[in-house]
Amino acid sequence: MTLPPASSIRYGGDYNPEQWPTETWDDDYAAFNAAHINTLTIGVFMWSLIQPDETTYDFDALDTIVNRAHTEGRQVVLATATAAVPPWLATTYPDVNRVDFEGRHHNYGQRHNACHSSPNYRRLATKLAGRIAQRYANHPAVIAWHINNEYGGYGGACYCDTCAQEFRTWLTHTYGTLDALNDAWYTTFWSHRYTSWDQIVPPNILSEHWKSPNHTAFQGITLDYYRFTTDNMIRTFTEEKDAIRAHSDLPITTNFMGLYKPLDYHRWAPHLDFASWDNYPPDEHSANRMALAHDTMRGLKDGQPFWVMEQTPSTTASRDVNPVKKPGILSLWSWQAIAHGADAVLYFQMRQNRGACEKYHGAVLNHSGRLDTRVFTEAATLGHDLATLGDYTLGLRTPARAAIILDWDSWWALEMSDGPNRHLSYIDTVLRLYTPLWEAGVPLDVIPITAPLDTYDVVVAPALHMLTTDITQRLTDVAHRGGTVITTVMSGRVDTNDHAFLDITPGPLAPLFGIRIDETDARHPNDPITLTTHLTNPLTPHPASTPAAGTGHLVYDIIQLDGAEPVATYTGDWFTGTPAATRHNVGAGDAWYIGTILDETTMATIVHNAIARHHITSPFAATPGMEHTSRGHIDFLLNHHHTAHTLTLPFSGTNLLTGDTLTEGDSITLNPTEVAVIARHHNHTPEDTPS
Numbered sequence: 001m002t003l004p005p006a007s008s009i010r011y012g013g014d015y016n017p018e019q020w021p022t023e024t025w026d027d028d029y030a031a032f033n034a035a036h037i038n039t040l041t042i043g044v045f046m047w048s049l050i051q052p053d054e055t056t057y058d059f060d061a062l063d064t065i066v067n068r069a070h071t072e073g074r075q076v077v078l079a080t081a082t083a084a085v086p087p088w089l090a091t092t093y094p095d096v097n098r099v100d101f102e103g104r105h106h107n108y109g110q111r112h113n114a115c116h117s118s119p120n121y122r123r124l125a126t127k128l129a130g131r132i133a134q135r136y137a138n139h140p141a142v143i144a145w146h147i148n149n150e151y152g153g154y155g156g157a158c159y160c161d162t163c164a165q166e167f168r169t170w171l172t173h174t175y176g177t178l179d180a181l182n183d184a185w186y187t188t189f190w191s192h193r194y195t196s197w198d199q200i201v202p203p204n205i206l207s208e209h210w211k212s213p214n215h216t217a218f219q220g221i222t223l224d225y226y227r228f229t230t231d232n233m234i235r236t237f238t239e240e241k242d243a244i245r246a247h248s249d250l251p252i253t254t255n256f257m258g259l260y261k262p263l264d265y266h267r268w269a270p271h272l273d274f275a276s277w278d279n280y281p282p283d284e285h286s287a288n289r290m291a292l293a294h295d296t297m298r299g300l301k302d303g304q305p306f307w308v309m310e311q312t313p314s315t316t317a318s319r320d321v322n323p324v325k326k327p328g329i330l331s332l333w334s335w336q337a338i339a340h341g342a343d344a345v346l347y348f349q350m351r352q353n354r355g356a357c358e359k360y361h362g363a364v365l366n367h368s369g370r371l372d373t374r375v376f377t378e379a380a381t382l383g384h385d386l387a388t389l390g391d392y393t394l395g396l397r398t399p400a401r402a403a404i405i406l407d408w409d410s411w412w413a414l415e416m417s418d419g420p421n422r423h424l425s426y427i428d429t430v431l432r433l434y435t436p437l438w439e440a441g442v443p444l445d446v447i448p449i450t451a452p453l454d455t456y457d458v459v460v461a462p463a464l465h466m467l468t469t470d471i472t473q474r475l476t477d478v479a480h481r482g483g484t485v486i487t488t489v490m491s492g493r494v495d496t497n498d499h500a501f502l503d504i505t506p507g508p509l510a511p512l513f514g515i516r517i518d519e520t521d522a523r524h525p526n527d528p529i530t531l532t533t534h535l536t537n538p539l540t541p542h543p544a545s546t547p548a549a550g551t552g553h554l555v556y557d558i559i560q561l562d563g564a565e566p567v568a569t570y571t572g573d574w575f576t577g578t579p580a581a582t583r584h585n586v587g588a589g590d591a592w593y594i595g596t597i598l599d600e601t602t603m604a605t606i607v608h609n610a611i612a613r614h615h616i617t618s619p620f621a622a623t624p625g626m627e628h629t630s631r632g633h634i635d636f637l638l639n640h641h642h643t644a645h646t647l648t649l650p651f652s653g654t655n656l657l658t659g660d661t662l663t664e665g666d667s668i669t670l671n672p673t674e675v676a677v678i679a680r681h682h683n684h685t686p687e688d689t690p691s
Contacts, residue, residue, distance in 0.1 A: 078136055170231065481588060
C-alpha cells in the first residue's frame, strides 16, 4: 500500500461546510477553483451530526458534502469522525470520559476527550468507522481514509480504572511474571515490591509523580505507561482500520504532530499506509525544527513520501501570542515540506470558523470570503505553482548518506531523570546536532534506533540515553567500515529498563568513543562554562588560525581519555584543561563524543569537521540561510535569509517554476523567501524512481 495516486502535489485542506449555510458553498468552490485546490479533508468532527443517538445514523449532510466535492472535481480524504465524541455518548456512557493526570474524571467537553480503554468508545467508534467506510468505499471522490485526529492531543493519556486494568494486562503480556516486572522497575527501592498485579496503578500525580509527568519516583513505571499509552491508542486506531478494511482497500492514515513527545510514532508507523502530520511551528525562526520534523515523518515509512495534513495559511489561535505568517512564508514553508518529501501540503482550514475557540485561526478564506486578501492571493499563487510543477516530484525519495537516530525511549527516560539537569531537553539536543547538518545541506534520514545503518556514511545519535537492541555493535560497525559516528553527553547511561550500566560511563559505548566519564557536572541555564575548540570550521570562507572560544551549557562530562584525542577543552571552572569533546579512530572510521551542550558556532565547527571527509555537504553550505536539499534528480533551493543571495550553479537543469534553462556556471538570484525547483539535466539514477 502506498500513497493515493495523484497527478500533482495534493493541495487543499480541512473543509467543514457543515458549519456554514449551503449558500456559501458556491463561493467556496469558486475560490477553490481560483486557488487550484484539488483535495479536501472532510468529516473530521461530524460524529454528532452523523450519529445523533446510539441507534440512528444520518448520512444526509455528509452525502451532500461528498457529492458536492465530486461534482466540483475535488477529491476527498474522508475522516472517520471519531476525534471528538458527541454529548449523548459521554452522558450515556461516562466511562468514555478521560481521567487526567491530576486524577480528575472529566465531564463532557473539548475534544481528545475519550478514554481509549473504554469498551463503549472503542465499540461505537469502530462501528462508526465501519459504517462510513461501507457507505463511501466506492464513492469516486474518496481517495483515502483519515482515522481520528491528532491522537494524544491535550495530554490525551487517561488514568481511569479501566486504563489501570488494561495497563495490568499489558504488563502481564510484557513481563510474564511479577518477579520480572519487579526486577525491571527496581522495586526493592522504597519498599515498592509488588506481590499482586492488582496492586499496580497508573503513575500520575496521585501515585508516583509529585509535580509533573517528568517528575516521577519510579522512571520504569512511567516509561511503561508511555509505552502502554502508545500501544493503547494504536489498538483503537487498528480497530477502526480493520473496520474500514472490511469494505475498502484505499490508503489509511492519521495525522501526527511532528516532534510530539507523548506518543512513540516509530511504534505506530507500521500500522499506517502513509504518514501525515500537522505542521504548526512555534515561531517564525523554526525552519530547522520544521526540517527535522519533516525528515522524521519521512523516516517513519522508510523514506516513503508523506503528507502535510495541516498547516495554517496565516495564524494559529491556540497560543498566547499568534502572529501571522509574514509575506512569502506560506509558500517558503510549503516548498520546504515538499523538498523534504511531502507529496501533499494541506491547510487547516479552508474557511475561517465563525465561532468557538478557533474563530480567529487562519484559513484560506477569512470570515468575509474575499479573494483579494493577501493570504488568499498567496495561497492561490502557490496553488498555481504546484499545478505548474505537476507530477515531477511525486514519489521521489531523498538520497541520504547521513542519518540521525531519534529515539522516543531515550527522550522519555532522559527528561524524567532525576539529575543531572532538568533543563536539558532531548529534542533541543537533537536539534543542536541536526542544525549544522541542515545548514550544510547534508541530505539525511531521521531513523529509529532499530533501523539498519549499513547504507550511511555518517550516523548521529544525540543523547542516546537508553541503549536497546544491538545498537552499540551496529554503531561500531559503521565506524569500522570507514564511517563517522557522533554522539553527545548523556548517552549510554541506562538499559531498556532505565537501569544504570554497572560499568564505566558511557556504558557499552565507552570502547567505541575511547573515553571514560567519572562525573557529570551541571549548571543553571544562565551559567555557561567557557571552552576552546582546537579545530577550524572547514565551511567558513576565512577560518580563524587560532583556537576559538566557545561555551558549554547545562551539563558537563568530565572526560578521561582512553584512546580518544581532545578536539575541544574546558577553560573554566575546576575542570579547566579536561576534554569537552573528543575524536577516536576506530577501524577505518572515527567516533566523535561531545561532552556538553555546545554553543551553535562550536557545535557547527565540530560537526562540520566530523563529516568533512565524506564530501556530503551542499555547494551552498557557506551561504547563510540557504537551504539546499534534493529528491531524486530534483534540487530545491530555499532562501530563509533576510537578504537576497546570488548563487553559482554547479550543475545544469531546468527551473520547473519558471521554465528557465540553466547551465552549469550560471548565476541565479533568490530573494528572501524565494524558491527554485531545478530538475538536473542528467540520466536518472535509482533514487529518481518514485516509490
